[in-house]
Amino acid sequence: MTEDDLLKLDNQLCHRFYAVSNAFTRAYRPLLKELDITYPQYLVMLALWETQPLAISALVDKCRIDAGALTLILKKLQQKNLIAIIPSDNDRRVKQVMLTETGVSAKAQAVAIPKQLLCQIQNLNMSEIQQLTTLIDKLYCELTADNNKT
Structure with missing residues (x-):
């Protein structure tokens, strides 16, 4: 491979991942519309449907979302009454994220989404x-x- 080949867009692995990531987001958009959440919000909800409560730091690790971006996602989910953020019983500085009743009930709607995407x-x-x-x-x-x- 020549130096010029190294800089060809078609030879960039990262570009393929970028394009696939965007394609996934577009594919999920209509599936998540009924829940009124975005794909990053869906990732947080998946983590919480699996285990709750979760400390915000645990959500950062589990979802692999930057802490700053996660803060904005959590605010939106809180505004939609899907989650609650509460101080930990053990350490008031640690914030725990829990599903609200609305968030728990949204799981029933979301259960079909993975199958729909696989189709x-x-x-x-x-x-x-x-x-x-x-x-x-x-x-x-x-x-x-x-x-x-x-």
Whole structure:
């Protein structure tokens, strides 16, 4: 590969991930419309439907969302009455995020979303999806390894 080839857009792995990320966001938009949430808000809700309460720092780690961006997402979810943010019983400086009754009941609406999205991915079988997931996780670990050392 020549130096010029290194700078071709079609040769950039990062560009493919950027394009796929945008495509996922667009694919989820109509599926999340009934819940009136965005894709990043959906990620937070998934984490909370799995485990709650969660400290904000745990949500940062679990969702892999920047703390500043997560703060804005949490404010929006709070305004929609899907979550509540409360001080921890053990340490008042630590804020816990919990689902409200509305947030808990939204899970029933959301349960169909993963299947609906998979229906849009027809050229990959489950084995390929699992392999892709493993490779993406491996790549994420590689790219964040330096951040984990500091």
